Each structure stands twice: as structure tokens, then as C-alpha cells.
Amino acid sequence: MDRTLARIATRTALAAALAAPTVPAMAQSWLFSPRPIAPVPGALVPRTAPVGQPAALREPAPEARAEPVREAALAGEAAPPAPARVTMPVPPRRPADLAPPPPAAAAPPPISLSPVPTTPSQPPRAVAALNPAAPLSERGAVERVNAYLNSFTTLTGRFVQRAGGRQTTGTLYLHRPGKLRFEYDRPSNLEIVSDGNSVAIRDRRLNTQDLYALNQTPLKFLVGSRVELGRDLAIKDVNVGADLVRVTVEDRSTLGGTSRVTLVYDPSANVLRQWTIVDAAGAETTVVLDDLKTGKTPDPGLFRINYERMIDTDRR
Secondary structure: OHHHHHHHHHHHHHHHHHHOOOOOHHHHHHHHOOOOOOOOOOOOOOOOOOOOOOHHHOOOOHHHHHHHHHHHHHHOOOOOOOOOOOOOOOOOOOOOOOOOOOOOOOOOOOOOOOOOOOOOOOOOOOOOOOOOOOOOOHHHHHHHHHHHHOOOOEEEEEEEEEEOOEEEEEEEEEEOOOEEEEEEOOOOOEEEEEEOOEEEEEEOOOOEEEEEEHHHOOOHHHHOOOOOEOOOEEEEEEEEOOOOEEEEEEEOOOOOOOEEEEEEEEOOOOEEEEEEEEOOOOOEEEEEEEEEEEOOOOOHHHHOOOOOOOOOHHHO
16 A cells, blocks of 8 residues: 555656656756856847838847857857947938939040051151251351461471472471471471561571561461451452361562462361462462461470571581
């Protein structure tokens, strides 16, 4: 009897235990969690978003917020923190009476980079080459020659003299005012020296010396302190060529009559190239100049004239 009652009591207890609400064993996992888990509400009431707020900005329903907590609780992990609520301003509604925005302007057509074809009837014009030496007038040519002759005080260089079918060479020395020397190379025996007052023509072989007044020789245009062609000497002709300028002057004060001197000047190099003297008797002498140098003072002894005795040719 007692055993029968005990069996009935045991069955009754089991039936009562089976009839009670079941609590999952996982609900006790919070004991092993680093922080307590908030109890899950028994009833979840859905909430609606306020009118006019976008669905993306609406507050999530309690079910959505509770799901991470439940999953964390079932997995035995700490529940993730609830996301912070973000509040953003709602853009105002566009008034109904506002005109629609203007359409976007059409994009400009692309720029063509292809070369522009030239018209065969209009070929490009060729640029004329510039001439560095502008053409000189006759007056301008005379001014250039005067400027050159007055641009130096001392002058040295080589010369070639042609007269009477013969040609001689030598060295020219000039020191203004008045001093001049033509030193002829051998086998010539001549020397022409001016000391500023007189001009001596020496013959070393014959041991002779002829003296002339400097202002009576056609060389005064070269040794004067100031050269003014057209004032000191009458200009008879000016020939302006492509490369050279020729100025012919006339001197009526030379010994024996009137003589003519033609100067040949190179305007591009700014140098005197030669001169030609035609004396009163018609004899012509041409002197061609080369390797002219200015700025070096010659030895003063080159311009001395011995007025007392003749040259001793044996000492030369």
C-alpha cells in the first residue's frame, strides 16, 4: 500500500513538473557572462515610425533590437551594445508652385585638333633676309670715311705699292699729327719719313735725301690732326658700291700742280683698304693696305730726319 502511494506521488510530481512552463537551460548562461543580460520581455509590441520620416531613419523595432541580445545569450557571449540613435534633419518639401529647374546646358562640341588645310591659292609669304649693312648715300659714305680717319691716332700695318709697272712692299708707321714712315722691304732702297714739318724721300743706295714741305704733299690727308674731306680737299666723285666706297678728292696745293687721291673704304669692316694718287704729271701710284693695327705707339726714332748730313749707306 505504501509502495503504491509512493508510486502515485512520484507520478503526480512528474506530471506536475511536465505541466509547468519550461525554462531553457541556456537562460542560466548569464552566470558565465562578464555582465548581466537584460531580461527579455515576454510580450513585444511593434512600434510605428513617425509620419514623414524615411524608413531608413526609423527607430528599429524592439524585436530587431532584441535579436542580437537573444543570440548572444544563447551563444553564451556578451550582448553587443545597442546602436546609437542617429537623428538627421528631414529636408523640407519642395513647394508645389515652384518652377522646375532649368535643363542642364548642352556640352560644347569637342575641339578638333586636326591641322587646318591651307588654301593653295594663298601660299605663305617668304620672309626677306635682312641686310646688316644698310645702303649708304653719298653724303653718308663721306661721313663714314671721315669718322674712320679721325678714329685713330696711331696706325701700323703692311702695304703693297704699285707704280710704273713695279711693285714693292713694306711697313707703314703713323703717329698723328704729322708723323709718317714708309719703310720699304729689300731690295728697294727707298724710305719716306715725315716728322710733322717736312717729308724726306731717301735713297739708301744713292745716299740722297730730298726734302718737301708736308703741306705740299698729297699725304697730308693721312697725317692731319683732323681730317675733313670736303672742307680741306674738294670732293670730285663718290661711288658707293655693294662692298666698297670710293671717294675721290682733289688737292690743288700739291707741289707741281693739282693731284687727285681716291680712297677705297670698306664700310662692313670699317677699314681703309687702299688709296691711289695721280700727280700733276699724270703718274699713278696705288698703295694697298693690310693687317692694320691701331693703339700701339711706334718708336719715335722712326720719324727723325737728319738735316745736316746724308745717310751713310755703309752702316745700313
